[in-house]
Amino acid sequence: MKNEIFKGLDFTWGEVDQAVRENKLLSFDLELSRACNLRCIYCYAESGEKLPNEMSFREIKDVIEQCIDLGAQRMVIIGGGETLLYKRFFELADFIHSKNLPFVAFTNGVLITKKIAQKLRENNINLAIKLNSFNEDTQNFLAGSIKSAGRRIKEAIEHLLSVDYASKNGPQLACETIICKYNLHEIETLYRWCRKNNILPYMEILTVQGNAKRHNLEISVSKSFDLFKKLQKIDKQEFGFEWPLTPPIVGQNCKRMFYSAYIVANGNVQPCPGIDINCGNIREKKIAEIIKGSSIFQNVRNIRDMIKGQCKICKHSQICYGCRGTALHHTGDYLNSDPTCWYNQK
Numbered sequence: 297m298k299n300e301i302f303k304g305l306d307f308t309w310g311e312v313d314q315a316v317r318e319n320k321l322l323s324f325d326l327e328l329s330r331a332c333n334l335r336c337i338y339c340y341a342e343s344g345e346k347l348p349n350e351m352s353f354r355e356i357k358d359v360i361e362q363c364i365d366l367g368a369q370r371m372v373i374i375g376g377g378e379t380l381l382y383k384r385f386f387e388l389a390d391f392i393h394s395k396n397l398p399f400v401a402f403t404n405g406v407l408i409t410k411k412i413a414q415k416l417r418e419n420n421i422n423l424a425i426k427l428n429s430f431n432e433d434t435q436n437f438l439a440g441s442i443k444s445a446g447r448r449i450k451e452a453i454e455h456l457l458s459v460d461y462a463s464k465n466g467p468q469l470a471c472e473t474i475i476c477k478y479n480l481h482e483i484e485t486l487y488r489w490c491r492k493n494n495i496l497p498y499m500e501i502l503t504v505q506g507n508a509k510r511h512n513l514e515i516s517v518s519k520s521f522d523l524f525k526k527l528q529k530i531d532k533q534e535f536g537f538e539w540p541l542t543p544p545i546v547g548q549n550c551k552r553m554f555y556s557a558y559i560v561a562n563g564n565v566q567p568c569p570g571i572d573i574n575c576g577n578i579r580e581k582k583i584a585e586i587i588k589g590s591s592i593f594q595n596v597r598n599i600r601d602m603i604k605g606q607c608k609i610c611k612h613s614q615i616c617y618g619c620r621g622t623a624l625h626h627t628g629d630y631l632n633s634d635p636t637c638w639y640n641q642k
Contacts, residue, residue: 299539299547315555320367322555327376335440340506343377371399380407405452413455427471462494470496476513499546521638544619553596570621605633606640
């Protein structure tokens with residue numbers, strides 16, 4: 297059985313190839329604000345305070361409509377900061393629903409009370425909630441030494457499960473986990489727990505950018521390879537899921553280079569969170585113009601031809617290109633081979 301991902305977030309290679317040829321979108325990631333109530337020590341966006349000149353509600357709606365016009369079939373409200381701090385979040389959710397655009401919202405969960413959980417359920421909002429550890433002290437530490445974070449995240453998950461999340465008829469629920477040296481010993485337990493509770497385990501290798509540059513969080517390539525092999529075995533033997541053994545997300549191939557765009561809260565557009573190079577701003581150009589006119593977007597959309605080194609000749613090159621953000625932040629070139637991939641080790 298093929299591994300599960302967010303409903304509607306996987307696309308056929310035929311759809312992907314067409315999106316590349318026509319400079320279309322299939323999905324996109326949208327930040328609402330960089331304001332956040334946590335200070336996670338691995339945060340790629342260094343979130344905390346709002347950025348100067350963040351997009352207005354009107355601009356956010358306009359860029360969503362632009363993306364729909366470009367063919368987008370799915371949207372990720374990545375937050376940037378904490379999604380539920382955005383005061384007009386539920387109004388925005390109504391707008392997105394009115395466009396018949398499926399979406400998933402990422403949240404750290406700290407603000408989810410039983411009442412908020414019920415409201416999220418009533419609005420049929422698919423969620424990905426932060427869960428880096430069952431140990432509250434570890435979770436607090438990774439959240440930036442916010443003492444109540446671990447407890448409140450646990451409570452949020454309990455609230456969501458109590459209102460029918462992750463059930464057959466409820467919205468989809470995922471737990472987002474950043475794999476690092478402080479939670480490596482827990483990952484197998486977290487993974488099994490997610491599977492047993494019908495929660496999508498969204499686990500990814502740390503990208504050393506943003507706050508992570510100031511902390512020693514990485515695990516070795518050999519340890520990440522061993523972990524992925526163990527999780528692959530768990531999925532196949534215990535849950536009937538099969539997936540290729542490639543980084544950076546457990547059980548999932550990242551295809552976003554071919555068909556996605558990442559819109560920062562201030563309107564800047566980049567290919568993904570990891571390739572944090574501004575390719576244009578929605579206040580100056582339409583997103584269609586940015587994608588078509590940016591050499592960076594065109595390079596990553598033709599990554600099979602443009603990629604360098606071992607990734608180009610890897611046996612998995614038709615389904616995987618490693619992590620472009622990791623390549624950028626480790627080597628300075630987003631087209632280089634992913635130095636943290638086990639297939640690139642000599």
